[in-house]
Amino acid sequence: MARTGSNNIQAKLVLLGDMGTGKTSLVLRFVKGQFLEFQESTIGAAFFTQVLSLNEATIKFDIWDTAGQERYHSLAPMYYRGAAAAVVVYDITSMDSFERAKKWVIELQRQGEQYAKENGMVFLETSAKTTQNVNELFYEIAKRLAKKAPSRPIGMKLHRRPQETGRRMFCCS
Numbered sequence: 001m002a003r004t005g006s007n008n009i010q011a012k013l014v015l016l017g018d019m020g021t022g023k024t025s026l027v028l029r030f031v032k033g034q035f036l037e038f039q040e041s042t043i044g045a046a047f048f049t050q051v052l053s054l055n056e057a058t059i060k061f062d063i064w065d066t067a068g069q070e071r072y073h074s075l076a077p078m079y080y081r082g083a084a085a086a087v088v089v090y091d092i093t094s095m096d097s098f099e100r101a102k103k104w105v106i107e108l109q110r111q112g113e114q115y116a117k118e119n120g121m122v123f124l125e126t127s128a129k130t131t132q133n134v135n136e137l138f139y140e141i142a143k144r145l146a147k148k149a150p151s152r153p154i155g156m157k158l159h160r161r162p163q164e165t166g167r168r169m170f171c172c173s
Helices: 023-032 070-080 095-101 112-118 134-148
Strands: 008-017 045-053 058-066 085-089
Touching: 008 023, 008 070, 008 095, 008 134, 023 045, 023 058, 023 085, 023 134, 045 070, 045 134, 058 070, 058 134, 085 134
Parallel strands: 008 058, 008 085
Antiparallel strands: 045 058
């Protein structure tokens, strides 16, 4: 996460979860306002950006939508390394997908809301199809990031120095 200006924050966000749980549908609904009844599987990962303006800051999300197929699981650390937030997605109609979601977090209990409260996490059930809690999820993450962001910009200040006169430099004579 980097502060790019006085109230501008750029944050990497990654979506994790099994194939077919709705990661791409969730991010497409948030970024483009679209829902496709039949969404092709993501290969490797897909990248999206979205900007949210809050009262206290503007958050630019760099969103990585990771593939859920087992053969891509070994690539996941490359995407979540350095992320400011991760969204673990599972299908509430599939207990198997919930069981596998436990791999993405160290200890996710059956009652996700209780676990989230105990560990300072956000628990929201979302639906890309109906738009239930899609924007709320990303706004809640943005609010939390705005509170945790460093108070000063990350970067360097460059100062222009006057050129020295009287010295000549030659190369390759």
